[in-house]
Amino acid sequence: MPRPRGQTQSLYYEYPRYVSAPAPELGGEASRHAVAIVGAGPVGLCAALTLARHGVPSVVLDAKTSVGEGSRAICIARHSVEIFQQLGVAGRFLGKALPWTDGTSYYREQPVYRLRMPHGPDERYYPMYNLQQQYIEQYLVEAAQATGLVDLRWGHALDTLRLADDTAMLEVESPQGRYHLRASYLVAADGAHSRVRHQLGLKLAGAAYEGRYVIVDVQMRSSYPTERRAFFDPVANRGATILVHKQPDDIWRIDYQLRDDEDEQEALSEREIRARVGAIVAMLGERAPWQLEWWSLYKAYTLCLDGYRHGPVLFAGDAAHLVPIFGVRGLNSGLADAADLGWKLAMQVQGRAGPHLLDSYTPERRGATLDVFAQAGRSTRFMTPPSRGERLVRDAALSLAAGHDCARRLLDPRQSQPYSYAASPLTTPDDDCSLFAGGPTPGAALANARLDDDTFLLDGLGREFTLFAFGDAAPGDADRAALATVARDAGVDLELRCLAAGTPAAARCGVAEGGVLLVRPDRHVCARWRHADVARVGAALQRALGRSPA
Amino acid sequence: MTPAEFEQAYERLAAALDAVGETDETLFLTRLALLLADACPDLDAFAAALDAAQAGLAPAAGE
Known part of the structure; x- marks a missing residue:
């Protein structure tokens, strides 16, 4: 089945050729x-x-x-x-x-769910970029x-x-x-x-899912904004689903699900792909000419x-x-x-x-994988129901989504969030979590809170460990010297960042009245306290460096 | 019912449908509806759910 172009030929991207040098x-x-x-x-x-x-x-x-x-x-x-x-x-x-925040899910021809990822003026980065x-x-x-x-x-x-x-x-x-x-x-x-x-x-x-998608990149001019569009049972793919995303350089990613009775070989023929994409482009209301850039077959695992x-x-x-x-x-x-x-x-x-x-590394990142399986597994079952029962309930939810919040919420695509290493052997649990009003709990990624017009919390993240001290929890001169000593004993650099309490940034960190967060090089919080106690900081550092048994 | 509980209800209903199988599907769903009617606080609540469930579905071919 010849492709119109090789894997590294493109309508818009010049593939670099890297020199292979002798070892x-x-x-x-x-x-x-x-x-x-x-x-x-x-x-x-x-x-x-x-x-x-x-x-x-x-x-x-x-x-x-x-x-x-x-x-x-x-x-x-x-x-x-x-x-x-x-x-x-x-x-x-x-x-x-291309940054984006929103998305729309359609059931047949009707928009039934609006995705709005958390975003606001206090964020440095958009929730998603294509x-x-x-x-x-x-x-x-x-x-x-x-x-x-x-x-x-x-x-x-x-x-x-x-x-x-x-x-x-x-x-x-x-x-x-x-x-x-x-x-x-x-x-x-x-x-x-x-x-x-x-x-x-x-x-x-683990598990393999039955659903199959043809994923296609198409070059096409369109002024439609960058957002996630999901179509359930649309006119261009009855009984199945379509996902559409915009990419830079006038490239559109179209993922369309194959029905159970469709043959993969036939589905991946250029003639068939052109026919399917043509129908989808027409359904989207686009009138500009389009060209095929690349395609492949995808199954969920x-x-x-x-x-x-x-x-x-x-x-x-x-x-x-x-x-x-x-x-x-x-x-x-x-x-x-x-x-x-x-x-x-x-x-x-x-x-x-x-x-x-x-x-x-295994408990932290395999833990993250298992969390992804739980979240993405649900999304996958909603996109491609693996049984008659799942399909009936999914279709019932879709048909109720326009008028009923309970069903509409089920359409949340559960976009990727950072995993918390709360259960990690490197993380020091709170002595008393009631001292904190929300904020990143030990193990979670530090929020990139706005500090002023141009700076955000993560701008102050040191290369190794960082102690963010808010308000009255900032250490005095004697404690600073002692902190330098515990860091030296632990064998790492410890940057100290003193910040005001009572600010929106402090509130986002759960320490509006003051507090201290010890943060790892990968910006995950490994311990926090209402007041910095040098011995505790030292113990948490040692623990975060894997010197305490799991 | 919280959103998380509703999601569990969704999943349990799917699992129950698969366990019952296609032959008894309609009987199962009708029994479920009757039991949920009994769990409703009053007739109005059940009537509202009936209307909502019918909305958007094509009426049966004319008698």
């Missing part, structure tokens, strides 16, 4: 790398950038010599932009991506190149992997020849068909590994878990994996991690 190992150099990363997709690059931010070099292997040849994510959630901000690359994304994955990867590649700490090896494919004496021994196939590479730690960010996973004989476990760490190997993104697209958690949860893993691995490599730090 130093081919010249007989038997070096041992601190960290090797397999996969230069968004997750592998985000891990490399996070490591570089902490001064740790890495070597990144990727079989391809360009970007965006695998999956095609388009939605970047606010919490991912906050990760990009810490990596110093957010500006590049904001200059190109940007093609090839731009996401290109920007991250350029940022990685600029660090001088990331050895990007294009066209270098992992062939075999074995683990010996807690070292990853890789055999790599490159255009210049095969070579061996040793690494103390290996990040497997090599996607859904992870070679690392296969080499270690590990299997994903909730699959993950039992553990995300296997000795020196750490799995991230699709290599660790496959999640349904509904709710935009694939890319976003992979980036959160990399942000979590990056600082822990840096501390480990630098000899500053406690014995339990790396092991906290």
Whole structure:
């Protein structure tokens, strides 16, 4: 079934061609790398950038010599932009991506649900941005190149992997020849068909859903605003669903569900795709000419590994878990994996991690995956009901949604939210949660609250740990010296940010009357108190570095 | 009923429909409606639910 264009030919995007250089190992150099990363997709690059931010070099292997040849994510959630901000690359994304807050769900021809994601003048970033994955990867590649700490090896494919004496021994196939590479730690960010996973004989476990979608990118001029449109039982796809998203460069993502009786081969023929897309474009009321850019077939899975760490190997993104697209958690949860893993691995490599730090990666990020399964699983069952009973109830809810709040609420697509590491061994629970009026509980991501016209809370996030002290909880001179000592004892930098109480920012942090939040490098709160007690801060730091058993 | 409870009601109804199976589906739903009528505070509440459930559905072909 010939495609009209190759995978890296495009109507609008010029794919970069990265040079495949010979590996130093081919010249007989038997070096041992601190960290090797397999996969230069968004997750592998985000891990490399996070490591570089902490001064740790890495070597990144990727079989391809360009970007965006695998999956095609388009939605970047606010919490991912906050990760990009810490990596110093957010500006590049904001200059190109399309921000959005709203969405509409239709049942037959009638709008029945309006999605409004939380947003307001006190937010720095929009809840969601649309940007093609090839731009996401290109920007991250350029940022990685600029660090001088990331050895990007294009066209270098992992062939075999074995683990010996807690070292990853890789055999790599490159255009210049095969070579061996040793690494103390290996990040497997090599996607859904992870070679690392296969080499270690590990299997994903979980559920597969019956529903199938053809996902198509179409180039078409339209002034319709950027929002999420979901169609249930529409005229252009009776008995099934359609999702429509706008992307930069006049590109539209159209996902349409195949009915159970449709043949996949036939559905993926260009003639059939043109007919289906033509009907959908007509239904949308668009009159401009359109062209096909790219298409693929998608099925929903909730699959993950039992553990995300296997000795020196750490799995991230699709290599660790496959999640349904509904709710935009694939890319976003992979980036959160990399942000979590990056600082822990840096501390480990630098000899500053406690014995339990790396092991906290599985409970934190697999915990996030299971939460995604619960949320996205519901969305998936609503989009593609797996049984007659589910379908009857879903259709009944849709037909009641226009007039009844109880049914309308069921149409919430449950867009991606950051997961709280409340149950993590690194998190110090509240002594007394009644001292706080809301705000991020221990384990949750810090809110990026507005401080003044131009600054937000996360602008003050230090590279390592940060103590945000509000109002009368700000430490005096003696306590500041003592805090510096406990940070030195813990082996980390601790930035102190003193802020006023009684402000909207303090209220958003749950400390309107004053209080202290201890925040990890990945902006998750690991402890909070009404007043800073130096010994407690020290104990919480030690715990956040994995020096307390789980 | 809270939204979270309503969502659970939705899921339990789906599971019950699958457990009952297609043959007894209509009988099951009618029995359920009668039991829920008995759980209503008064006839008006049940009549309002009846009207809402009928709204938008095409009337049966004429007698």
